[in-house]
Amino acid sequence: MDCSSVVVCDLLRSGGMDPGLAMFIALLLGVVLVTTIPLVTVIFLIWVERKVAARIQDRLGPNRVGPFGLLQTFADMIKLMTKENITPANADRVVYNFAPLLSVVSVVLIWAVIPFTPYHIGTDLDIGALYIVAVASLGTLAIMTAGWASNNKYALLGAFRVVAQLVSYEVPLVFALLVPIMLAGSMGMQDIVYAQTGMWFFFMVPLSAVLLFISSHAETGRGPFDLLEAESEIIAGxxxxxxxxxxxxxxxxEFMHVFTNAVLMAVFFFGGWWGPGALDAPLLAFLYLGLKSAVIYFIYLWVRNTFPRVRIDQLLDLNWKFFVPLSIVNVLVVAFVLKILQELQIAVPLNASTNFLATIPMTVVLLLVNVAMTYGLLAWLRNRGAKARQADIANQHEDIVVAGAAGD
Structure with a gap:
């Protein structure tokens, strides 16, 4: 990396500092900033989530510590830090103490490839999307090691159930990510954002966006997929x-993971930092990303506090019998249609120079295909539900006839 391409490094070098040392300080500063953003943001997010949940449930939420309860999270942090840290006598101490750190690190590392502005990104990897999938899976490993290292059968059984859920929903999540990667023709995060300068991918492939939203929501273990926190589950998981x-x-x-998913949704399907004047004003680009992420984050909270919890069998059936086949079919159909559009020269290369009008034909075709797939899916679900209801009615009628015959 050239020192002149990094603003901080260039300033330090112009002041007489050795270029190598200047680059090291600039990179170190970047690491600190990228790491600090999620760790500081989570303090505010906890307050926001509690306030939103309270309003949905017709409550006030935190309102005692500080104005509007803003300092409630700090009070909770002090309480947790002053509590005794107990390590079970028979636990694997190294793994037991490392698991909580791994769960936090697995989320923080994702922010290394998130583009905040056209000029500010931790590291612009060519395989940024693949990096995100790989690093996010470390969170599942943290849960498994926490349950195993505790040397508690209830903790281990709880970990098995959570890992079964998380691993299952990683499959449709990965397939949903393949669609914006195919449209952009790159796994680089900045390339994916630049590919949406003419049209957001959400308007081209809304079905993929919905699949990613549901899969990422299930992967974080939030309601209605919060089996970990269910009162009827095995103790505390x-x-x-x-x-x-x-x-x-x-x-x-967990709180950081939810907001990180909202940011990733904004990057993959809603143009990330892109917006009017974003290239000329990096602060405005950062604001665009923040606003999009905040709206998506609110939808996550809305879903969490609205829908009832599902059972573990329903959860896994929904994934393996519905979301996984649908995500595979979605990828194949989009790839097939995209290839046809390229052969017919309707599809245009999606990059920073692509304008809105040039993407309209491609967007219309892909959107119609998504609408057709969604309509067919809903029709299939309706027919399946009707057959299930008819079977239940027939079984009930048969039971009544048998009971009447036995009474006679």
Missing amino acids: FNIEYSGMKFGMFFAA
């Missing part, structure tokens, strides 16, 4: 043996 700050780190990672 994988973290039953954790206390104090180590217990709080798991929940901090």
Whole structure:
């Protein structure tokens, strides 16, 4: 990397500092900033989530500590830090203490490839999307190691159930990510944003966006997929043996993961930092990304506090019998249609120079295909539901006839 291409490095070098040392300081500063954003944001997000949940449930939410309850999260942090950190006698101490840290690190590392502005990104990897999938899977490993290292059968069984859910929903999540990657022709995060300068991918492939939204929501274990926190589940799940700050780190990672998913949704389907004047004003680009992410984050909270919890069998059936086949078919159909559009010269290369009008024919065709797929899907679900209801009625009628015959 050339020092002149990094603003901080160029300033330090112009002041007489050695270029190598200037680059090292600039990179170190970048690492600190990228790491600080999610860790500081989570303090505010916890307050926001509690306030939104309270309003949906007709409550006030935090309102005691600080104005509007803004300092409630700090009070909770002090409480957790002053609690005793207990390590079970028979636990694997190294793995047991490392698991909470791994859960937080797995989320923070994702921010290294998120483009905040056209000129500000931790590292612009050519395989940024693949990096995100790989790093995000570390969170599942953290849960598994936490349950196993606790040397508690209830923690281990709880970890098994959570991991079964998380691993299952990673499959449709990956397939949903393949669609914007195909449209952009790159796995680089900046390339995916530049590919949406003419049209957001959401308007081209809304079905993929919905699949990614549901899969990412299930992967974080939030309602209606919050089996981990269900009162009827096995005690407290994988973290039953954790206390104090180590217990709080798991929940901090969960809150960060939800907002990170909202940011990724904004990048993959809603243009990320792109907007009018974004190239000339990096601060405006950062604001665009923040506003899009905030709206998506609110929808996550809305879904969490609106829909009832599903059972584990319903959860896995929904994934393996519905979302996985649908995501595979969606990828194949989009790839096939995209290839036809390229052969007919209707599809245009999606990059920073692509204007809105040039993307309209391609967008219309892809959108119609998505609408047709959605209509066919809903028709199939309606017919399946009707057959299930008819079968239930027939079984009930048969039971009544048998009971009447037995009474005679």
